[in-house]
Every structure is written in structure tokens, then in C-alpha cells.
Amino acid sequence: MKLDIILCGVGGQGILSIAAILGEAALERGLYMKQSEVHGMSQRGGDVQSHLRISDQPIYSDLIPESQADMIISLEPMEALRYLPYLSQNGWIVTSSTPFINIPNYPPIEDIHQRIAQIAHHHIVEIERVARENQMVKAANIILLGAASGYIKGISYQELENGISTIFARKGEAVIAMNLKALALGRALTE
Amino acid sequence: MSKLLLLADEAIAQGAIDAGISGVYAYPGTPSTEITEYIQSSIEGVGQQLHCQWSANEKTAMEGALGMSYAGKRALVCMKHVGLNVAADAFINAAMTGINGGVVVVAADDPSMHSSQNEQDSRFYGKFAMTPILEPSNQQEAYDMVRDGFDLSESCGYPVLLRITTRLAHSRAGVETGKSRKQNELHLPSRDEKRYILLPGNARVRYRALIDAQDSLMGLSACSPYNSLTIGTDRSLAIIACGIGYNYLMENFPNGAPFSILKIGQYPIAPMLIEQLADQSHHILVLEEGMPLVEEQLKGFIAQRLLIKGRLDGTLSRDGELNADKVAVALGLKKETPNSIPLVVAMRPPQLCEGCGHRDLYDALNFVLEEKKESDPRVFGDIGCYTLGALPPYRTLHTCVEMGASITMAKGAADAGLPISVAVIGDSTFTHSGMTALLDCVNENSAVTIIISDNQTTGMTGGQASSATGRLESICLGLGVEPEHVRSLVPLKKNSQQMQQIIREEIDYQGVSVIIPCRECIQTLMRKKKQNNQ
Numbered sequence: 198m199k200l201d202i203i204l205c206g207v208g209g210q211g212i213l214s215i216a217a218i219l220g221e222a223a224l225e226r227g228l229y230m231k232q233s234e235v236h237g238m239s240q241r242g243g244d245v246q247s248h249l250r251i252s253d254q255p256i257y258s259d260l261i262p263e264s265q266a267d268m269i270i271s272l273e274p275m276e277a278l279r280y281l282p283y284l285s286q287n288g289w290i291v292t293s294s295t296p297f298i299n300i301p302n303y304p305p306i307e308d309i310h311q312r313i314a315q316i317a318h319h320h321i322v323e324i325e326r327v328a329r330e331n332q333m334v335k336a337a338n339i340i341l342l343g344a345a346s347g348y349i350k351g352i353s354y355q356e357l358e359n360g361i362s363t364i365f366a367r368k369g370e371a372v373i374a375m376n377l378k379a380l381a382l383g384r385a386l387t388e
Numbered sequence: 389m390s391k392l393l394l395l396a397d398e399a400i401a402q403g404a405i406d407a408g409i410s411g412v413y414a415y416p417g418t419p420s421t422e423i424t425e426y427i428q429s430s431i432e433g434v435g436q437q438l439h440c441q442w443s444a445n446e447k448t449a450m451e452g453a454l455g456m457s458y459a460g461k462r463a464l465v466c467m468k469h470v471g472l473n474v475a476a477d478a479f480i481n482a483a484m485t486g487i488n489g490g491v492v493v494v495a496a497d498d499p500s501m502h503s504s505q506n507e508q509d510s511r512f513y514g515k516f517a518m519t520p521i522l523e524p525s526n527q528q529e530a531y532d533m534v535r536d537g538f539d540l541s542e543s544c545g546y547p548v549l550l551r552i553t554t555r556l557a558h559s560r561a562g563v564e565t566g567k568s569r570k571q572n573e574l575h576l577p578s579r580d581e582k583r584y585i586l587l588p589g590n591a592r593v594r595y596r597a598l599i600d601a602q603d604s605l606m607g608l609s610a611c612s613p614y615n616s617l618t619i620g621t622d623r624s625l626a627i628i629a630c631g632i633g634y635n636y637l638m639e640n641f642p643n644g645a646p647f648s649i650l651k652i653g654q655y656p657i658a659p660m661l662i663e664q665l666a667d668q669s670h671h672i673l674v675l676e677e678g679m680p681l682v683e684e685q686l687k688g689f690i691a692q693r694l695l696i697k698g699r700l701d702g703t704l705s706r707d708g709e710l711n712a713d714k715v716a717v718a719l720g721l722k723k724e725t726p727n728s729i730p731l732v733v734a735m736r737p738p739q740l741c742e743g744c745g746h747r748d749l750y751d752a753l754n755f756v757l758e759e760k761k762e763s764d765p766r767v768f769g770d771i772g773c774y775t776l777g778a779l780p781p782y783r784t785l786h787t788c789v790e791m792g793a794s795i796t797m798a799k800g801a802a803d804a805g806l807p808i809s810v811a812v813i814g815d816s817t818f819t820h821s822g823m824t825a826l827l828d829c830v831n832e833n834s835a836v837t838i839i840i841s842d843n844q845t846t847g848m849t850g851g852q853a854s855s856a857t858g859r860l861e862s863i864c865l866g867l868g869v870e871p872e873h874v875r876s877l878v879p880l881k882k883n884s885q886q887m888q889q890i891i892r893e894e895i896d897y898q899g900v901s902v903i904i905p906c907r908e909c910i911q912t913l914m915r916k917k918k919q920n921n922q
Contacts, residue, residue: 207736220393224393224562229561229562230393230560230561230562231559231561232559232560232561233558233559233560234558234560235502235558241738241739241740241741241773241776241848242736242738242739242741243736243737243738244736257634257635257636257638257639257642257712258635258636258639258711258712259555259556259559259561259632259635260711260712262639262711262712262713262716263713263726264723264724264726264727275732275734275736276736278729278730278732278733279729279733281726281727281728281729281730282726282727282728282729283726299736299739300736300737302734303734304732304733304734308732309732312730
């Protein structure tokens with residue numbers, strides 16, 4: 198079993214929390230794991246990415262080789278496309294629909310959605326809207342994880358829930374409950 | 389004993405704590421910053437059981453560690469690769485004096501310059517100083533090598549260089565930790581001990597000793613668990629893989645490689661291991677991250693019967709980091725062509741945060757420089773968040789070379805006759821290497837306008853404490869800048885007219901001016917507010 202996921206977005210969107218939950222789930226199963234991240238620039242509105250690798254065999258490269266990523270989970274649509282060279286032929290893209298426009302030459306969002314639609318396996322998810330409607334703006338990233346959860350081969354939904362409970366343990370029951378609900382809402386969007 | 393999910397940086401930090409260090413000395417620098425931060429937040433760090441405050445720069449860090457070592461206790465030193473340039477004088481001469489309590493110097497290199505000015509290879513410093521070097525290929529080795537590094541340092545009597553790179557430093561994996569041990573007691577060398585006094589008479593003896601030690605260091609490399617030779621069945625190629633290069637090699641052979649492989653994790657290189665590998669094939673591929681240090685050593689100038697392949701003959705790119713794909717191409721393995729990045733994707737470069745005080749400074753400075761554009765003013769920049777002022781929309785800076793260069797380059801250009809010579813430097817960079825530069829300016833009353841953009845933090849690396857917060861004016865006055873030409877202000881939009889006026893006046897003044905726009909970094913401010921609310 199192997200799972201190679203690129204997590205991406207713009208600094209400050211909560212990508213690393215998603216990575217932490219998946220990592221926790223892998224650890225619970227006694228799997229090997231490597232997760233690489235980008236530091237420093239993430240505070241400055243630049244693009245951010247993390248390579249997450251999970252396997253039942255020892256993992257060598259910290260970086261996912263090109264054309265080998267099983268999934269790109271992205272909190273920003275244009276960023277999802279930036280990592281296309283890593284996506285395998287049958288790989289999935291699950292991305293938020295909402296653009297983060299902090300550059301003057303951001304392309305028309307329709308062009309981005311159109312390009313994503315050309316990829317065989319994709320889901321463009323309106324996580325921001327769902328987050329607002331359910332008063333959980335800070336958990337938009339977990340909604341995305343829920344939306345992607347059905348396509349994450351090898352990690353069960355229950356294991357993701359356990360991961361959330363562990364990662365958010367220090368923040369209290371209410372926060373855990375909100376994030377579990379966010380996960381469920383996201384799952385419902387792509388079921 | 390426990391299994392933790394750690395970045396290699398964190399593994400090194402935990403390894404150092406478990407190895408019984410009495411202090412970590414460091415200056416923030418990507419990708420090494422997290423080592424010291426981990427120690428600072430550890431039980432031992434918070435409980436003040438060891439020294440873990442940031443140093444003013446890497447040189448003072450190295451020297452502080454040397455002092456702790458002199459007194460018999462173990463010290464860890466951490467820096468990014470260019471930081472070793474700053475620490476070089478102390479590092480190289482620490483190999484001359486030798487050490488007492490163990491010293492491990494971590495140099496975190498940045499191949500492909502993800503956030504650096506160059507991709508220099510710190511192994512060259514180890515070779516230059518003739519110290520042992522340890523180079524992990526994964527997070528577990530990073531942990532283990534710190535403990536072994538301190539043991540090696542104390543048994544051979546020299547500092548040990550531990551070299552990592554960005555992709556390992558900032559990657560997380562499971563690490564099994566070992567038993568921790570106590571710190572050393574204070575134990576000073578004899579009062580008559582001459583080796584710490586590098587007067588020529590003593591230095592010649594120490595240098596001879598260092599040279600003579602090389603054979604035994606090579607002997608240690610020959611039987612090091614971090615160097616391993618695996619004999620393969622396919623003799624068309626043999627491979628040397630150093631540090632993280634080994635990962636990228638094995639990624640391409642999940643079921644084991646057919647070739648003979650020499651994995652290197654400890655230097656100086658043991659010649660015997662190279663000979664044994666060379667017996668296996670006439671073609672040797674060298675996979676090493678950074679510069680072709682090993683490759684050059686093997687190749688020399690004279691053509692040999694061995695064909696050495698690597699970065700020098702185009703098999704691998706001379707510059708840039710390695711990865712599994714590049715290694716696959718070098719091995720001649722078939723690879724599918726990956727998707728290309730769609731044309732619709734635009735670059736998203738880092739920018740100054742909304743509300744950052746540097747923005748207000750650049751707006752005001754640009755306004756005044758536009759008025760004076762006939763004189764072709766130049767702005768010499770430095771290293772920090774404010775370096776982003778070189779990019780649109782500001783495009784204020786014309787140079788950014790290395791820590792502290794802004795002030796002294798501005799001075800040199802003024803010496804050459806540049807009419808308007810402005811330097812922009814941050815508060816941390818100023819205390820790191822700007823104070824001596826300012827002293828040079830004051831001593832010659834150079835016509836420079838120095839702007840210390842003070843956000844009361846070391847910002848780009850994540851908001852570490854700055855060495856002289858609240859004391860910049862007094863330092864400038866102490867160095868001899870005329871009081872009427874040390875101007876402080878708060879960089880806010882509502883103060884823009886006032887800022888422009890001050891900048892105008894000080895640019896017109898034909899002597900040393902220091903302008904200090906001071907406003908706390910909004911990121912550190914936000915974090916403090918969050919912590920207070922919790």
C-alpha cells in the first residue's frame with residue numbers, strides 16, 4: 198500500500214493541519230510516513246506545498262517523484278494546477294473553488310476551473326460557501342479533507358476522525374466536534 | 389525510548405538534548421531555525437537547564453560554544469550554510485585549538501536556494517578545517533548522528549560538522565529516540581594548557597597535530613556504521629551516494645539496486661572504501677547534494693581508466709538540488725514524461741504582509757527618491773523580509789548581497805562618488821553585522837543615509853527575538869552618529885508626510901544619517917494577541 202499526496206495552497210490556509218491529521222492516521226496504523234513542508238515563505242502570501250507519503254514499506258525520498266502523486270488536495274484552485282507535473286495518470290485533484298487573489302495578474306477563475314475540468318479525476322468543491330453557511334470559516338480546510346476522504350485509498354474515514362480527535366485534543370471538545378462536523382460536511386459534497 | 393514524528397531539524401534538537409548538551413548557540417537561518425526553537429520549547433529549555441538564547445550572529449554563536457566547550461561542557465551550534473561563512477574564523481580555528489567538551493556544528497545547506505543567496509556546500513568547510521563531517525540521509529540518522537557526533541568530538545578532540553539540507557531539515561518522519569544522558573560537569577583544562585593560545589609557536593604544533601590526526605579520522609570513517617558498501621551483481625555501473633542522495637537513488641530501486649553502492653554518511657572519505665567500490669566497475673556515478681566535492685576528489689585532472697560521472701560531466705545538473713527524477717534520468721531509467729504546468733498558472737512570489745511597516749517605509753522612500761531621480765540615487769539592501777522591497781510594487785532596492793553589506797556597500801559607493809547612497813537594513817541584521825559597518829561610516833563621516841527598518845523581530849525566519857530591541861538609538865549614538873542625525877519615527881500611512889520630510893532632510897545631509905522607522909511586525913503582534921487571549 199502506498200499513498201502519495203501533494204497538499205497545497207497559499208500561506209496561512211491550513212494545509213499543514215490537513216497533513217498532520219493524515220499523518221496521525223498513518224501513525225495509528227503503524228505505517229511508514231514522510232511529510233515535507235515549506236517554511237518561512239508561508240507567512241508571506243506565497244505558494245505553499247507539502248509532500249505527504251504514506252506506505253507499508255520504508256520510504257526513501259522525502260519528495261514525491263513526478264507523475265507519482267495519487268492526489269493533489271488543494272486549498273486554492275490555481276495552486277492545484279501548479280503541481281500537475283506530480284500527478285499520476287489516474288490521480289485525483291480535489292480543490293477548493295475559491296481563488297486567493299493576491300497578485301495583480303491572477304487569471305480569470307473560469308479559465309482555471311476549465312483547465313481543472315480537463316483532468317480525468319477532479320472535484321472542485323465550494324468549501325468556503327459550506328464553511329460560511331455552517332459558521333465554521335476556520336474549518337474550511339477540514340471540509341476539504343472530508344471532500345477528499347472518499348478518494349484517499351488506504352485510510353478509512355474513521356481513522357481520519359481519530360486523527361482529528363488527536364490533533365485537536367488540546368483545543369477542547371467543542372473544537373473537535375466542529376472539525377468532525379466539517380469532515381462530514383465535506384464528505385457529503387463528493388459522495 | 390519512544391517513537392516520535394519529527395522534522396530532521398527536530399530530530400537533531402532532540403538528539404542534542406539526549407546527548408547531554410549544556411547549550412545551543414545559534415542565529416536564525418532557514419532551514420536550521422527549527423533546531424533551536426525546538427530546544428527553546430523543550431522541558432530542558434523552558435526549565436533553563438541549558439543555554440538556548442539566540443546569539444547576535446553565527447560568529448558569536450560559534451565562539452560562545454567554544455567557550456562552553458573550553459569549560460568542559462557540550463555545545464551545539466546551528467546555522468544555515470551562509471551562516472558558516474560568518475562563523476568560519478571561529479570554526480576553522482576551533483579545529484586548530486581542538487575542543488574540550490564536545491562540539492557539534494550543524495550547517496543546514498539550501499540546494500536550489502529555496503530561501504538563500506547561494507547553494508554553497510558546507511562539506512567544503514569541514515574539508516577546509518579538516519574536521520570530521522557527518523551527513524544524514526534520513527530523520528533517524530539525523531537523531532543518531534548527533535549523539536555519535538558528540539562522542540566522536542570528545543574522543544578525537546575536534547569539532548564535528550553535521551551537514552543537512554533543506555529537504556531533510558523540513559521533512560517529518562518517525563524517529564526512535566534513545567536514552568538521554570547527563571550533561572558534563574564543569575571541568576577546565578589545565579591553566580598551563582597551551583593549545584588554546586594560537587600564537588605562532590603553539591599554532592604550528594596544533595596544525596601538525598591536526599594533519600597527523602587525519603589518518604585516524606579516515607580510519608574511523610572506514611569502519612563507521614554510516615558508510616556502507618553493498619556489492620551488486622550488475623558491474624556496468626557503481627554508485628557513490630552521499631547523504632540524502634541515497635534516498636533519491638533507492639526511490640528508483642524499491643526492490644534493491646542491481647549495482648554496487650557506497651553510501652557515505654561520514655567524512656573524511658576512507659580511501660579504502662573508494663578502492664573497494666572502484667574494483668566493482670569502471671563507471672562510477674556520484675550522487676551528492678550540493679557541489680561535486682567527492683566527484684572532484686575522484687576525478688582530478690588526469691584522465692584515468694575509471695569513468696567518473698556526476699555533476700561535472702553533465703550526467704547530473706551542475707546546480708540545483710537532486711531528486712528521484714533527476715537521479716532516474718542519470719541512471720538511464722525509463723521515465724514517463726510528466727504533465728507540464730498549465731500556462732494559466734501565474735507565479736505567486738512572496739510579498740510583504742498587508743499592514744507591514746516596511747511597506748510604509750518603501751512608499752515614503754520611493755516618493756522622495758522619485759523627486760531626486762536626476763541624481764540616480766541607489767539603495768543598497770540587506771537580508772530579511774524587507775528584501776522583498778526589491779520586487780514589485782516597490783522595486784526600491786538595487787542590491788542585496790549578504791548580512792550587513794547594505795551599510796558598507798553604501799559607504800563604498802559614496803567613497804566612489806555616488807551622490808545619493810542609501811542603505812536599508814533590518815534591526816536583527818543590524819545587530820548581526822551592521823554595527824561594525826556603521827562604525828566605518830562614522831569614522832569617515834561618509835555621506836550615507838542608513839535606514840534601520842525596525843520591526844522588533846527577526847521576521848523572515850518566523851519571528852525570533854531580535855538582539856537589541858529598544859536599544860538601536862543608543863547603539864547608534866554610542867557608535868558616534870551625531871544625535872541630530874539619528875531620526876526615529878513610526879511607519880504608518882498617517883505619518884507619510886512626516887516620513888518623507890525626514891528622509892528628504894537626511895538624504896540632503898552630507899554625512900552619516902540613521903533613520904529608524906520602528907513598528908512591531910504584525911505577525912508577531914498577532915501571535916502575542918492570540919496567546920494573551922488563550
